[in-house]
Amino acid sequence: MRRLAGLIIVPALLLTAACGGDGGSDSTTPSKNGLPAISEGAKFGQKPTLEKGEGDPPKALKVDVLSQGDGKKVVKGDAIQVNYLGQSWDSDKPFDNSFDRKQPFDLTVGAGMVIKGWDQGLEGQKVGSRVELGIPPDLGYGAQGQGDIKPNATLVFVVDILKATQVPKSAAGTEVPQDDKALPVVGTNDDGKEPTVTIPKGDPPAKLVSNYVLESKGEVVKDSDTVVLNYAAYLWKGAKQFDSTYKTGRTTSFPLPQLTLKGLKSGIVGKKVGSRILVVIPPDLAFGDQEQQGIPKNSTLVFAVDILAKV
Structure with missing residues (x-):
């Protein structure tokens, strides 16, 4: 992985x-x-x-x-x-x-x-x-x-x-309906374990998607913040997982000014600390036509992200 x-x-x-x-x-x-x-x-x-x-x-x-x-x-x-x-x-x-x-x-x-x-x-x-x-x-x-x-x-x-x-073990908050059958469905567990991600068989969206799965009452993330995340990351095609902080048992800290994956940064900014979000990133906001460490070119990426804290 x-x-x-x-x-x-x-x-x-x-x-x-x-x-x-x-x-x-x-x-x-x-x-x-x-x-x-x-x-x-x-x-x-x-x-x-x-x-x-x-x-x-x-x-x-x-x-x-x-x-x-x-x-x-x-x-x-x-x-x-x-x-x-x-x-x-x-x-x-x-x-x-x-x-x-x-x-x-x-x-x-x-x-x-x-x-x-x-x-x-x-x-x-x-x-x-x-x-x-x-x-x-x-x-x-x-x-x-x-x-x-x-x-x-x-x-x-x-x-x-x-x-x-202090970093909580999981996102928490109000469950937000996931009614769009064309989008992945993310699990709503708040026990600190990796949520399930079910990716549909159809074509991926052409534009960035950033939706709440669990919406907290925390502060809104700004583009200058450093955030502490747990995430699971997948390729849309084949629903193959290519990264997971849950698998390593280690959260990660991302200074957003240094985050070069445009779609992930855009998906996180404006969301509330303590929430879980679904982010679907089209190729032009991901790695484009460049293959990256086994991630095929022109890949749509899917992230289930817990925004656990900001520093």
């Missing part, structure tokens, strides 16, 4: 080997727990400058709370938004940071969207905190490395936790 995220999101996320520059204040946060010190930009919200690690790197995860926030405690399954800077233990040059992009990074804690050191190190921290993580290779990228990150590298991150949102 193909995972769709790599096709429909602009890849500018964690660990993409973007170099950082100078910034922040002249204050210095000394090393704790043997982790590298911050020589500039020590305060929450400032871009930090990390010194090179000294001595042998840690063989187990180390977490240092540089400043304690007063927000909610992050638990597994929360959708969180962070700013971060990362570099290797034996380097004083960052390989990536979100401060320069001025675009925080969104993830769901414990969903396997990031390296294990992040999932383990951020769980239990409070919103508003700045933490430093020392991540050994087995909780990072291991023997294979990643981009400019060398194999068996120990990683160091400074992470500012900006927001945290």
Whole structure:
């Protein structure tokens, strides 16, 4: 089964080997727990400058709370938004940071969207905190490395936790009649399990369809939001499923400004958080005449989407 995220999101996320520059204040946060010190930009919200690690790197995860926030405690399954800077233990040059992009990074804690050191190190921290993580290779990228990150590298991150949102297990709300026999029918269960999707035998619609299946009373999604979704995705032809977050047991966070699948973005914007929707995407708003990872060209796509939260 193909995972769709790599096709429909602009890849500018964690660990993409973007170099950082100078910034922040002249204050210095000394090393704790043997982790590298911050020589500039020590305060929450400032871009930090990390010194090179000294001595042998840690063989187990180390977490240092540089400043304690007063927000909610992050638990597994929360959708969180962070700013971060990362570099290797034996380097004083960052390989990536979100401060320069001025675009925080969104993830769901414990969903396997990031390296294990992040999932383990951020769980239990409070919103508003700045933490430093020392991540050994087995909780990072291991023997294979990643981009400019060398194999068996120990990683160091400074992470500012900006927001945290609890994610429900399922959409909920008022059932909306699905009376159009020319359209797929989506199940209305609210137990967190994958809803059924029954696609009719006839020709697909020529225009975008975005209909409520369960309509909540949540906030309306804007095109600038980051949303947390569960979805099941099918080809209209043959009713073949090609992706499902339910199968992996992991929700996904999509920053809508980075969502390149036009029909999915258009189908979600304007709908209410907490709802389940049916989205049918014609080829011109999907992948057009280009085959994509086993998705045939000129395919009409069908999505059953739970809009679980926005960050």
